[in-house]
Amino acid sequence: MVPRTIEWMPHSPSSEHPAVAADPLVSGLNPQQREAVLYRGPALLIVAGAGSGKTRVLTHRIAHLISTHDAWPSQILAITFTNKAANEMRERVGQLLGAAAEGMWISTFHSACVRILRREIAALGLGASFTIYDTHDSRVLLKRLIKERHADVEGLTAAAAQHRISAWKNELRDPDDVSRELQPGDPTGEAVLDVYRAYDDALRRANALDFDDILVYTVHLLNGFPEVRHRYQQKWLHVLVDEYQDTNKAQYELIRALTTPAVEGQPVPALTVVGDSDQSIYAFRGADLRNIIDFDKDFPGTHVVLLEQNYRSTQRILDAANAVIARNYDRAAKQLWSSLGDGEPIEAFAGYSAHDEAQFVADEITRLHREGLDYRDIAVFYRTNAQTRALEEIFVRAGVPYRLVGGTKFYDRAEIKDALAYLVALVNPADELSVRRVLNVPRRGIGPTTESRLVHFAAEHGLTLPQALSQAKGIGLGPKVTQAMTSLGQALEDAQRALSTERLDEVVHRFFEHIGLIEALRTSLDDQDHARAENLEEFEAQLTDYAEKNPDAQLIDFLTEVSLTAAADDLEDESGSVVLMTLHTAKGLEYPAVFVTGLEQGLLPHQMSIDEIGGIAEERRLFYVGLTRAQRRLYLSLAVNRTVFGQAQTHEPSQFLADIPDDLINWRQRPEDLMVSSLGSRGDSSRRSTPSLSPEDSSRRTQTPKRGGWASQVTAESLAKPMLQVSVGDRIRHASFGQGTVRELAGEGRKQVATIVFDGGARKKLVVALAPITLAE
DNA sequence: AGTACTTAAGTTTTT
DNA sequence: CTTAAGTACT
Numbered sequence: 001m002v003p004r005t006i007e008w009m010p011h012s013p014s015s016e017h018p019a020v021a022a023d024p025l026v027s028g029l030n031p032q033q034r035e036a037v038l039y040r041g042p043a044l045l046i047v048a049g050a051g052s053g054k055t056r057v058l059t060h061r062i063a064h065l066i067s068t069h070d071a072w073p074s075q076i077l078a079i080t081f082t083n084k085a086a087n088e089m090r091e092r093v094g095q096l097l098g099a100a101a102e103g104m105w106i107s108t109f110h111s112a113c114v115r116i117l118r119r120e121i122a123a124l125g126l127g128a129s130f131t132i133y134d135t136h137d138s139r140v141l142l143k144r145l146i147k148e149r150h151a152d153v154e155g156l157t158a159a160a161a162q163h164r165i166s167a168w169k170n171e172l173r174d175p176d177d178v179s180r181e182l183q184p185g186d187p188t189g190e191a192v193l194d195v196y197r198a199y200d201d202a203l204r205r206a207n208a209l210d211f212d213d214i215l216v217y218t219v220h221l222l223n224g225f226p227e228v229r230h231r232y233q234q235k236w237l238h239v240l241v242d243e244y245q246d247t248n249k250a251q252y253e254l255i256r257a258l259t260t261p262a263v264e265g266q267p268v269p270a271l272t273v274v275g276d277s278d279q280s281i282y283a284f285r286g287a288d289l290r291n292i293i294d295f296d297k298d299f300p301g302t303h304v305v306l307l308e309q310n311y312r313s314t315q316r317i318l319d320a321a322n323a324v325i326a327r328n329y330d331r332a333a334k335q336l337w338s339s340l341g342d343g344e345p346i347e348a349f350a351g352y353s354a355h356d357e358a359q360f361v362a363d364e365i366t367r368l369h370r371e372g373l374d375y376r377d378i379a380v381f382y383r384t385n386a387q388t389r390a391l392e393e394i395f396v397r398a399g400v401p402y403r404l405v406g407g408t409k410f411y412d413r414a415e416i417k418d419a420l421a422y423l424v425a426l427v428n429p430a431d432e433l434s435v436r437r438v439l440n441v442p443r444r445g446i447g448p449t450t451e452s453r454l455v456h457f458a459a460e461h462g463l464t465l466p467q468a469l470s471q472a473k474g475i476g477l478g479p480k481v482t483q484a485m486t487s488l489g490q491a492l493e494d495a496q497r498a499l500s501t502e503r504l505d506e507v508v509h510r511f512f513e514h515i516g517l518i519e520a521l522r523t524s525l526d527d528q529d530h531a532r533a534e535n536l537e538e539f540e541a542q543l544t545d546y547a548e549k550n551p552d553a554q555l556i557d558f559l560t561e562v563s564l565t566a567a568a569d570d571l572e573d574e575s576g577s578v579v580l581m582t583l584h585t586a587k588g589l590e591y592p593a594v595f596v597t598g599l600e601q602g603l604l605p606h607q608m609s610i611d612e613i614g615g616i617a618e619e620r621r622l623f624y625v626g627l628t629r630a631q632r633r634l635y636l637s638l639a640v641n642r643t644v645f646g647q648a649q650t651h652e653p654s655q656f657l658a659d660i661p662d663d664l665i666n667w668r669q670r671p672e673d674l675m676v677s678s679l680g681s682r683g684d685s686s687r688r689s690t691p692s693l694s695p696e697d698s699s700r701r702t703q704t705p706k707r708g709g710w711a712s713q714v715t716a717e718s719l720a721k722p723m724l725q726v727s728v729g730d731r732i733r734h735a736s737f738g739q740g741t742v743r744e745l746a747g748e749g750r751k752q753v754a755t756i757v758f759d760g761g762a763r764k765k766l767v768v769a770l771a772p773i774t775l776a777e
Numbered sequence: 778a779g780t781a782c783t784t785a786a787g788t789t790t791t792t
Numbered sequence: 793c794t795t796a797a798g799t800a801c802t
Contacts, residue, residue: 081792110792135791159787211792284790386788389793406791447778564792584790606789622790645787646793 025064025096029057036305037061040070043259043299045292046274049336050321050628051312051590054274058242059089061272062104063096065238074103075237077258077269081246083108083565085588089242105236109251110211110564113218116232117209118556123225124217126207129556131428132563133203133210136412138162141433145198151191165196169212170248170286172219175200207430215250222257229262236269243588244275244295248286256298271299278325278334281584281622283614310336310628312590314343316664317634321627324659328617336628346664348636350653350671354390357639360668361391361595362398364635365578368593375401378578379591381626383604386644387597388580395578405581411562415532419517419539420562423508425466426496427556435465442520444484450477454485466492491515504555505544512540583626594630596623599638600651623656636665640674726754726775733776 026034036046036057048054062078065071080086086106094101105112118128133141142165143158145151168178175197182189203210209217222229239258241247247255259271275292283289296302310318315338322335347364351357365378380391380402388404395402410416418441424434436455440446446454457475458468468475469489472482495511512518521533546558583596583604598604604623609615627634636657641650653671726732730742732754740756756773 083792108792214792281790282792285792384789443779445778449778582790603789608789619789643793 023064025060025067029053029060030309032305032307032309033057033060036307037064039303039305040270041301041303042268042270043295043302044270044272045295045302045304046272046307047304047332047334048274048276048307049310049334050276050279050625051310051336052307053309053311054242054276054307055085055089055092057307058240058272058274059092059096062089062093062238062240066097066101071237072103073101075235076104076106076240077112077236077238078104078106078240079109079112079242080106081108081243082588083111085242086111108564109254110214111560113214113254114560114564116218117214117221118560120221120225120228121217123228124221126204126209126217127428127430129207129428131206131208131424131431131434132214132560133208133433134563135162135211136417137208137433138199138210141202142195142199145195145202149194149198151195154188154191156188156191156195161192161195161199164192165199166210166212167286168196169210169216170250172216172250172253205430206432206434207428208433212250215248215254219250219253219257222254226262229257230266233258233262233266233268238272239269240272240274242274243279244273245277245280245289245292246275246282246287247291248288250286252288252291259299277331278328278621279587279625281587281618281625283618306334308334308336310338311340312631313338313628314340314632316343316346317627317630317632320346320634320660320664321624323661323664324620324627324656325624327659328620330617343632345666346634346636346660347668348657348665349638349668350674351637351639351669352641352674354387354639354642355394357597357637358390358394359398360637361597361635362394362400364595365400365593366398368633373593375576375578377592378595379586379589379593379629380578380580380595380597381583381586381629382580382597383583383606383622384598385582387603390639391580391597401577403577403579405579406585410535410538411565413532413535415521415535416539419512419536420559422511422515422517423555423559425492426499426511427554427559429464429466429492429496432465439465439488442516444488445481446484450481450485453477488515499555503547504553504558505540505547508543508555509540512536583622586629587625590629590631592631593633593635594626595635595637596626597637598642599636599654599657600640600642601654602649602651603642604654604656620656620659623654638671640671726773731776732756732773739776 026037029037030053033053033056036044037060046054046057048057058078062076065076066073078086078089080089086108090101090104090106093104093106105115107115114132117130121128121130139158139162142161146156146158146161168174173181175193178193178196182193203213222232236258239255241255255271255273259268261268273292273295277289277292280287280289280292291298296304313321318336318338325331349357349360351360361380365375365380368378369375382388382391385406392402392404411420418438421434421437424431425438429435432455436451439451439454453475454465454468454472457463458465461468461471461474463471466489469485470493472485472489475482475485477485491511491514494514495507498507498510518533518536521529521536524530524533543558546553546561550557579591602610605616605619609619638651638653638657641648643649726742728742731739732742733739742754742756754773
């Protein structure tokens, strides 16, 4: 039953302080929230537990600063981690203030830095129309550099180099710093360092920045040019940073540069940071928890406000979340509490397979929907994107409307990247990588040989590639290919010139038409090419949309927005669909009903993190983030068998499940009901990783009236015994589900899966080798 | 130069 | 298992 009894009026009007109660910006807040809004001082740290009204406090604080004339909107810089959060904040401040909100900078770290760099980067020797390389772009570049330098003999992959270089940049270490600190006798390190130098050179020559550079360059700009720094310190009176626990070294230095005087005694902006160390989930990309832990030491005179009351979830959900996060040592004790009542029990289910698990999720979603909950109020979370497949398959079959958030982005598709590369070529002709990408798209007979002749020709004569194209006659190639190159160069030139006078979407449309970009795909015999043509048309439509909404914007602005916009940002909640996303994407969101799936050892916590220092702790925080997204209903599920790399694997339940007190969970089907207990072979440690069965538990279980002694007593050795031979049509008996008929068989040997329709009506897919079934007479 | 085939690799999370 | 990249062939 959906607990529609819970009333959602968390912020009851206050009557304690008649004087401030009149101010709508503080009247609905609890004392701590109010303090966070009203405080004026150099540094404020708001420790905001999950669901404690953090965004509300931040937006009200900004609105209050403006309405009390403590700051003009243009004197406020608010930094968030995603564009979505930024948009939401801007909208909410706007609602509180009306039109007075114009001129605020509310953006992500990266957007704010790009905005600064577009104006100031000349000081660092680059051009204002620099392009931004995404992960894919820089990997292509690295791959080429590694190959050119024959650095791959060390077994160095582009991905590995990228990872190390990115980590160095996040710590603000340039090649020289690395060179000084590198351990002697580290050939791989030397090789990567060599590639790092070449990579930075190539980026500079292309007038391009990668994601990390955006922060690094801004820090260098502010630290190296006091007058620039002073200018921005004068511009802003207040700097506010959300999700401070996820900042890395570069971001920390950026904040420091903005809030410590460039010149002794000069006034600097006041700093407000909001964060929750329990929700730090980005250490893998350089986030450093010490930033928030040491905040009051870094910024003397810090005022600290603690928000511990949760307005989001029922007490049971919070109890579970508190219990989970309490297992992380080395954290400030924090206990979230709710006044929303206990709520419903947490439902849990262990399936045989990922499809089995997905079926449970789909069934429960259907039930919730029947009980009146909108699909859009339901979210399904998972650790890895690969887990979506089974969910999608079952959802389609069950008729559950869903929407994937994240995953492959529209702008990551090859044809869209081609289109973007063309636009980059117009804006930043120095960007060799982009021009080379599109030389032969659509096919115009420019192969690798011609390409390298062109590149050499350009280098010899000091030309950009587009310029070299226009002068292709000088290369001395065949007439056909020369003609192709010249006309491409001409098309680029024409479009570039037209950009200064005409609307950008019209220029781009005509340009694409001229070079036949979409036409080539449309007339292709391949159906996939037709889909690509449609994507490109969609791309043009988006560009038109952008040009209409931003009449003053240049092409470079569109490109910037595309580069810095994540998939999670275009999450529209008006569509009536269940949303599916990773646990990482889920941060900052909330839903009445939440499913956390894939609770298996090796998946959550993920195998990759298990050996890392602090890995398990971060995975636990990730789980904690997932749990605390739920308002009223929380479901936990796992699949005992899951196909990974196309291979069936058996997993133990996640160790995190054992962290949740048993009496909070209602198990619909326990792992023990279908999994072989490893008690005999592994001893006590594995016992704890499986939620224990206490007498009270078994009385509360709903769907498994009797746990067959069979399953829990089987030892690992007995797996080697010959398995049951079944064929379609056989009658079988299951320890928990009773009798049924085998309808389908798939797979061979130990991986054989039987689809069984039980006499009670349930349809289950069971691994024959593992399931507690016998032939019935 | 372009196509088709084979092989390899990858899947933790994202601005 | 799927997708991308590399190789061989036409």
